[in-house]
């Protein structure tokens with residue numbers, strides 16, 4: 001039990017150390033034939049890579065999640081609109097999301113341990 005707590009503390013410290021990483025640029029990924037930008041996100045034992053996706057306010061995006069680690073933690077994804085979806089191993093799962101006008105919308109693992117966000121970037 002104490003080992004579990006110790007591991008949890010280590011995980012928390014690691015998270016606290018990476019202070020709000022810079023979101024991916026609003027040009028990350030590739031725009032498909034439908035005009036929707038697709039951004040690939042890997043879900044592994046360390047969480048989501050990238051875990052902060054920048055977009056233009058109101059922009060529609062398709063997040064393409066691929067789980068690459070055999071971990072029950074990330075086997076489910078809580079999407080920005082609150083749905084729980086399964087992430088089978090090595091099988092891309094598309095999640096549609098609209099970038100908010102301001103601020104960010106989050107996604108998380110099914111246990112709410114790992115988090116990521118889609119972030120509205122001011123156009124420059």
Ligand SMILES: [Cu+2]
Nearest residue numbers: 073109111113
């Ligand atoms: Cu989890």
